[in-house]
Amino acid sequence: MRPHAPSASPRPARRRAPRPSPADLADRLHSAAIHLLRRLRREDDASGLPAPQLSALSVIVFGGPITLGELARAEQVRPPTISKLIVELEAQGLIEREPDPADRRIVRVRATASGSKVLHDGRQRRVAALVASLHSLSIRDRALLARALPVLERVARGTQEHD
Amino acid sequence: MRPHAPSASPRPARRRAPRPSPADLADRLHSAAIHLLRRLRREDDASGLPAPQLSALSVIVFGGPITLGELARAEQVRPPTISKLIVELEAQGLIEREPDPADRRIVRVRATASGSKVLHDGRQRRVAALVASLHSLSIRDRALLARALPVLERVARGTQEHD
DNA sequence: ATTATTAGTTAGCTAAGTTAACTATCGTGA
DNA sequence: TCACGATAGTTAACTTAGCTAACTAATAAT
Numbered sequence: 390m391r392p393h394a395p396s397a398s399p400r401p402a403r404r405r406a407p408r409p410s411p412a413d414l415a416d417r418l419h420s421a422a423i424h425l426l427r428r429l430r431r432e433d434d435a436s437g438l439p440a441p442q443l444s445a446l447s448v449i450v451f452g453g454p455i456t457l458g459e460l461a462r463a464e465q466v467r468p469p470t471i472s473k474l475i476v477e478l479e480a481q482g483l484i485e486r487e488p489d490p491a492d493r494r495i496v497r498v499r500a501t502a503s504g505s506k507v508l509h510d511g512r513q514r515r516v517a518a519l520v521a522s523l524h525s526l527s528i529r530d531r532a533l534l535a536r537a538l539p540v541l542e543r544v545a546r547g548t549q550e551h552d
Numbered sequence: 553m554r555p556h557a558p559s560a561s562p563r564p565a566r567r568r569a570p571r572p573s574p575a576d577l578a579d580r581l582h583s584a585a586i587h588l589l590r591r592l593r594r595e596d597d598a599s600g601l602p603a604p605q606l607s608a609l610s611v612i613v614f615g616g617p618i619t620l621g622e623l624a625r626a627e628q629v630r631p632p633t634i635s636k637l638i639v640e641l642e643a644q645g646l647i648e649r650e651p652d653p654a655d656r657r658i659v660r661v662r663a664t665a666s667g668s669k670v671l672h673d674g675r676q677r678r679v680a681a682l683v684a685s686l687h688s689l690s691i692r693d694r695a696l697l698a699r700a701l702p703v704l705e706r707v708a709r710g711t712q713e714h715d
Numbered sequence: 716a717t718t719a720t721t722a723g724t725t726a727g728c729t730a731a732g733t734t735a736a737c738t739a740t741c742g743t744g745a
Numbered sequence: 746t747c748a749c750g751a752t753a754g755t756t757a758a759c760t761t762a763g764c765t766a767a768c769t770a771a772t773a774a775t
Contacts, residue, residue, distance in 0.1 A: 415682035425708035516578035523574040537700030545588035
């Protein structure tokens with residue numbers, strides 16, 4: 390596999406680990422995700438929003454006005470979880486509810502200007518430590534991670550659906 | 553560096569995405585981790601332990617008798633978090649406390665037989681969905697993920713410290 | 716016009732995380 | 746020796762995130 394490597398790369402004899410079984414891969418992925426998030430959560434007290442709020446806000450900012458149900462599906466959580474998230478985001482003035490004029494059951498949410506700003510700022514701060522870690526990787530490792538990222542994203546979301 | 557990969561998958565000529573900036577990479581990694589864990593958490597109601605308990609139990613099972621402080625550091629959480637985790641694991645009979653005879657401030661924990669069993673079973677169940685997702689990846693993508701995993705693990709733990 | 720379905724909310728629970736303040740023990744140096 | 750500082754864990758009080766179950770309100774369908 391990967392039969393080639395066109396000269397120019399003086400790959401420093403990184404020994405190839407035996408290919409892990411899917412179970413092992415899954416297990417380690419699981420564990421890495423836990424530790425990664427733990428680490429990031431600790432960074433963000435200084436300022437930003439907690440991760441799930443950030444994630445939801447991000448969907449709202451980039452996904453335009455969106456119903457709570459759609460948001461719940463996008464975030465892969467149950468409706469009450471989104472309801473509470475929304476309450477908190479709204480209380481902070483980061484989003485607004487926008488009732489549907491035609492179907493009054495439906496509530497859409499949209500980001501306020503403040504919400505967009507906070508998203509960008511907070512997110513930046515939150516990932517700052519991670520960025521630092523990435524900087525300390527070798528170019529090669531960073532490139533490897535970048536290449537694997539789309540795959541990871543697919544796995545994270547559940548694979549059958551492509552982003 | 554991979555000058556083209558004649559992708560054997562139906563995926564049409566996967567074009568090399570422009571290399572993301574570290575900030576973008578960090579951001580997407582962050583997001584992927586959130587979604588991955590969310591997904592896994594939803595799988596495990598059927599049986600297993602919640603993720604942090606599983607993670608701690610794993611450290612205990614494989615790391616032999618270990619003090620609570622070491623465990624807190626390994627798990628990158630504050631001491632009270634570990635204290636509570638331990639209470640729950642102990643209540644379930646999965647671990648035992650083992651006071652240090654020489655220094656009575658110190659408490660070590662070790663897995664019971666039941667704890668080891670539960671770890672393996674529960675973990676297996678918990679990653680089953682993930683394994684399924686991995687199976688649905690192409691061989692190439694899975695290999696890519698496997699290669700990137702050590703890098704991801706390093707990033708997850710904070711890079712400076714090597715596991 | 717009733718009934719069923721859909722969208723969200725409320726209530727009540729569990730778990731994980733935090734900081735601050737506490738207890739208990741150990742080590743040390745006057 | 747004994748008082749004091751450092752270390753290991755715990756307790757208390759709080760926050761956030763997730764869940765299910767049960768609810769209200771509005772729409773759709775028969």
